[in-house]
Amino acid sequence: MTATTERAVGSDVRRIDGPAKVRGLAPYAYEHEVDGSAVFVALVQSTVAKGRITSIDVSAAQAVPGVLAVLTHEDAPRLGDVAEELLVLQSDRVQYAGQPVAVVVAETSEVARDAVGRVVVRYDAQRPDVDLRADRDDLYPPEKLMGGFETDSVIGDVDAALAAAPVSVDVTYETPNEHNNPIEMHATVARWDGDVLRMWDANQGPHNLVPVITEAFGITADQLHITSPYVGGAFGSKAFTHVHQLIAGMAAKVTGRTVKVELTRQQMFSLVGHRTPTIQRLRLGALPDGTMTAISHEVVEHTSQNAEFAEQTATATRLMYAAPARRTTHRLAKLDVPAPTIMRAPGEAPGMYALESAVDELAEALGMDPVELRLRNEPERDPERDVPWSTRNLVACLRQGAERFGWADRDPRPGVRADGRWLVGTGVAASTYPTRRRPSQARIEAVPGKPFVVSIDASDIGTGAWTALTQIAADALGVPMDDVDLRIGDSRLPKASGAGGSTGITSWGPAIIAAAQELRDREVPPGGLTVTGSSGPGDEAEQYSSHAFGAHFAEVRVDRDSGEVRVPRMTAVFAAGRIINPTTARSQFLGGMTMGLSMALHEEAVLDATHGHYANHDLAEYHVATNADVGEVDISWVDEVDELHNPLGAKGIGEVGIVGSAAAIGNAYAHATGRRVRDLPLTPDKFFR
Amino acid sequence: MDTQITLRVDGADRPLTVDTRTSLLDAMRERLGATSAKKGCDHGQCGACTVLLDGRRVNSCLVLAVTAEGQEVTTSDGLAADGPHRLHETFVDHDAYQCGYCTPGQITSAAGVLAEAAQGWPSAVTEDLVADRTDLTDAEIRERMSGNLCRCAAYANIVPAVAQVAVEQGVRA
Numbered sequence: 019m020t021a022t023t024e025r026a027v028g029s030d031v032r033r034i035d036g037p038a039k040v041r042g043l044a045p046y047a048y049e050h051e052v053d054g055s056a057v058f059v060a061l062v063q064s065t066v067a068k069g070r071i072t073s074i075d076v077s078a079a080q081a082v083p084g085v086l087a088v089l090t091h092e093d094a095p096r097l098g099d100v101a102e103e104l105l106v107l108q109s110d111r112v113q114y115a116g117q118p119v120a121v122v123v124a125e126t127s128e129v130a131r132d133a134v135g136r137v138v139v140r141y142d143a144q145r146p147d148v149d150l151r152a153d154r155d156d157l158y159p160p161e162k163l164m165g166g167f168e169t170d171s172v173i174g175d176v177d178a179a180l181a182a183a184p185v186s187v188d189v190t191y192e193t194p195n196e197h198n199n200p201i202e203m204h205a206t207v208a209r210w211d212g213d214v215l216r217m218w219d220a221n222q223g224p225h226n227l228v229p230v231i232t233e234a235f236g237i238t239a240d241q242l243h244i245t246s247p248y249v250g251g252a253f254g255s256k257a258f259t260h261v262h263q264l265i266a267g268m269a270a271k272v273t274g275r276t277v278k279v280e281l282t283r284q285q286m287f288s289l290v291g292h293r294t295p296t297i298q299r300l301r302l303g304a305l306p307d308g309t310m311t312a313i314s315h316e317v318v319e320h321t322s323q324n325a326e327f328a329e330q331t332a333t334a335t336r337l338m339y340a341a342p343a344r345r346t347t348h349r350l351a352k353l354d355v356p357a358p359t360i361m362r363a364p365g366e367a368p369g370m371y372a373l374e375s376a377v378d379e380l381a382e383a384l385g386m387d388p389v390e391l392r393l394r395n396e397p398e399r400d401p402e403r404d405v406p407w408s409t410r411n412l413v414a415c416l417r418q419g420a421e422r423f424g425w426a427d428r429d430p431r432p433g434v435r436a437d438g439r440w441l442v443g444t445g446v447a448a449s450t451y452p453t454r455r456r457p458s459q460a461r462i463e464a465v466p467g468k469p470f471v472v473s474i475d476a477s478d479i480g481t482g483a484w485t486a487l488t489q490i491a492a493d494a495l496g497v498p499m500d501d502v503d504l505r506i507g508d509s510r511l512p513k514a515s516g517a518g519g520s521t522g523i524t525s526w527g528p529a530i531i532a533a534a535q536e537l538r539d540r541e542v543p544p545g546g547l548t549v550t551g552s553s554g555p556g557d558e559a560e561q562y563s564s565h566a567f568g569a570h571f572a573e574v575r576v577d578r579d580s581g582e583v584r585v586p587r588m589t590a591v592f593a594a595g596r597i598i599n600p601t602t603a604r605s606q607f608l609g610g611m612t613m614g615l616s617m618a619l620h621e622e623a624v625l626d627a628t629h630g631h632y633a634n635h636d637l638a639e640y641h642v643a644t645n646a647d648v649g650e651v652d653i654s655w656v657d658e659v660d661e662l663h664n665p666l667g668a669k670g671i672g673e674v675g676i677v678g679s680a681a682a683i684g685n686a687y688a689h690a691t692g693r694r695v696r697d698l699p700l701t702p703d704k705f706f707r
Numbered sequence: 708m709d710t711q712i713t714l715r716v717d718g719a720d721r722p723l724t725v726d727t728r729t730s731l732l733d734a735m736r737e738r739l740g741a742t743s744a745k746k747g748c749d750h751g752q753c754g755a756c757t758v759l760l761d762g763r764r765v766n767s768c769l770v771l772a773v774t775a776e777g778q779e780v781t782t783s784d785g786l787a788a789d790g791p792h793r794l795h796e797t798f799v800d801h802d803a804y805q806c807g808y809c810t811p812g813q814i815t816s817a818a819g820v821l822a823e824a825a826q827g828w829p830s831a832v833t834e835d836l837v838a839d840r841t842d843l844t845d846a847e848i849r850e851r852m853s854g855n856l857c858r859c860a861a862y863a864n865i866v867p868a869v870a871q872v873a874v875e876q877g878v879r880a
């Protein structure tokens with residue numbers, strides 16, 4: 019191996035996949051098997067949200083020239099023992115609007131869609147219940163929350179502490195149903211090569227899909243080969259198996275052809291998950307000097323009839339601030355809706371919106387600066403787990419952010435600044451996201467005179483993993499990046515954790531480093547040498563509380579005539595461990611912050627109360643942030659290295675950017691207008707309520 | 708109904724058979740194997756399928772393939788016919804993308820914006836509506852690029868990537 023003193027980790031390295039991506043030549047899932055041999059799938063979806071199918075007439079669809087097959091629950095291949103939400107075309111039961119009830123396979127996509135319109139389905143329909151309210155009498159506590167968190171947490175006598183608190187707030191925040199909406203629509207290309215199922219798929223890690231797909235089709239892991247080198251965004255919706263991947267396998271089996279399934283944008287609203295709406299009651303008590311005495315965070319959210327998805331919305335509240343009496347609870351309503359899923363910072367994004375908004379209201383009630391209030395309640399140890407922090411630099415983020423933003427000049431009075439017809443305000447909020455490491459394995463093949471082939475079933479969903487892992491491998495091997503040939507996104511590569519929970523670099527990087535260490539001090543024979551390495555969490559997860567932190571500052575302008583909200587300026591400072599690639603890291607933070615802006619201003623999927631479908635299921639009506647929504651964005655980070663969790667000293671950075679971003683904007687809105695809107699998004703109509 | 712047409716995509720004549728209902732986007736992606744332009748909504752709402760049609764930007768999902776015959780279709784790949792376009796380079800330099808899926812559409816759209824500015828086409832935020840050339844300020848770029856959604860939200864990097872080429876082409880002060 020060549021010795022080199024230049025380190026790739028920590029350097030501004032351009033994306034190695036960039037030149038292919040900008041020309042459109044990096045192949046995404048649907049762009050495989052383009053030789054004309056593939057056939058196309060289109061879905062017939064239920065028009066009712068609850069009930070039973072009484073009849074399906076496929077004869078007119080089958081008669082369309084070019085139609086190869088129409089599958090229904092009466093004749094579709096039987097699936098194995100997979101989760102109820104995935105049992106597509108297995109029974110006459112309808113559990114949500116948009117559920118696939120028939121599948122057309124045809125020679126062209128136009129014929130397939132034409133035939134879909136000719137399938138006649140009759141239902142015995144019941145009125146669905148999609149109404150999430152905090153006063154429902156059927157709310158129930160799930161056994162555990164996602165991530166294995168306890169459903170509730172209680173320390174001390176919270177009610178007594180709240181009653182005794184000289185200053186308190188009791189406020190309820192609501193966040194709506196939101197959808198991930200990656201721009202690449204979920205797509206799967208599938209073919210059976212004998213008894214081997216070959217798939218090209220858009221996902222957050224092929225190995226994530228292997229257990230479900232093998233079980234569904236009764237095959238072994240060796241009989242499944244999934245390739246996903248490039249993924250066009252995901253944000254959680256591509257983490258788990260959804261019905262379209264099983265439909266692809268079924269359609270390929272029935273027709274014996276290579277089939278292509280590409281969900282439509284509208285179908286993505288019901289078939290690949292969403293972020294649950296939440297109703298969150300926050301009660302905070304404090305002494306006149308700002309010392310918090312009680313924190314209570316009670317969450318109500320929904321799940322579906324066919325799955326229990328219990329989002330861990332209040333878990334960040336368990337660690338953010340010191341207070342002797344504290345409580346968090348989670349209750350679910352089981353509704354006739356599609357199954358929810360994870361969406362960027364599930365739990366933290368909606369939960370910290372509510373907590374950080376309530377803290378702002380407490381600051382107002384105290385007549386205290388909201389930055390100062392947060393500094394006053396900084397806990398020395400994790401307040402509920404009673405373990406030390408591995409590193410916690412929220413204070414530095416708040417101080418540096420305040421300095422960069424110019425917070426010191428702020429007039430605390432709400433609703434008193436105007437620039438023409440624009441009301442102007444500023445706001446702050448904190449952020450946090452857990453640091454974790456998941457089991458992963460890597461392989462390195464060394465052949466004299468050739469680049470090291472580094473293989474790991476990691477996934478780059480836009481995070482920059484292609485580049486960052488190449489940097490890590492180069493340093494671990496002591497070679498320039500050009501001497502590393504990285505292979506990711508293939509189920510036949512060494513098994514690695516999926517791209518989710520901001521765990522990619524902290525899980526995959528150490529596995530590559532472990533493999534590289536196997537090569538140290540070994541002479542590579544002329545015929546080459548292959549080594550493997552693995553990595554996973556150790557005792558540190560129990561011994562320490564480990565999280566990334568951040569502080570957001572935002573300026574908001576509200577048009578007093580139209581209620582339009584603009585965000586001309588955002589500043590954020592993060593403490594997120596060692597930054598592997600400042601260029602791509604900054605983009606991750608930027609993307610998170612902007613998605614938080616989008617959450618604050620625009621995003622809301624509306625469930626029709628009568629029919630139970632998403633009424634605004636496309637990008638013209640479900641608004642996401644556009645270019646013109648984003649103004650000046652200032653992003654920086656504090657020097658931090660946290661080697662307790664991984665040898666890189668890194669923390670996850672994919673989600674900490676969105677957490678707290680919407681709260682900072684909401685707080686700035688309240689500061690601008692003197693009016694607190696407690697239900698996102700901050701659409702113009704709410705200004706006039 | 709199927710019909711024979713010839714599309715001119717990225718400088719090459721490509722004869723093919725299409726259903727008369729086939730969009731230009733699907734003709735490229737599903738029949739020609741030309742997958743530079745992406746599908747993100749199929750409804751003209753996201754801009755991922757943006758191509759230049761005789762030099763003007765269009766959402767190719769809203770164009771029927773049969774109507775594009777005789778016109779020059781240019782994808783982001785086609786902009787690189789003589790080596791990378793400057794936009795390709797500045798997008799990489801400014802990290803003006805993440806997942807890369809909307810990126811070819813962003814780049815063809817930006818190429819359209821540069822041409823529109825050079826011809827003095829105003830936008831909703833243009834103050835001087837009769838200027839011969841438009842000054843592509845940050846506000847102009849943000850406005851004109853807002854038909855191209857980027858869920859990874861690289862917007863704040865896309866603006867300087869386009870601005871740099873605008874300066875080089877003399878449409879930004």
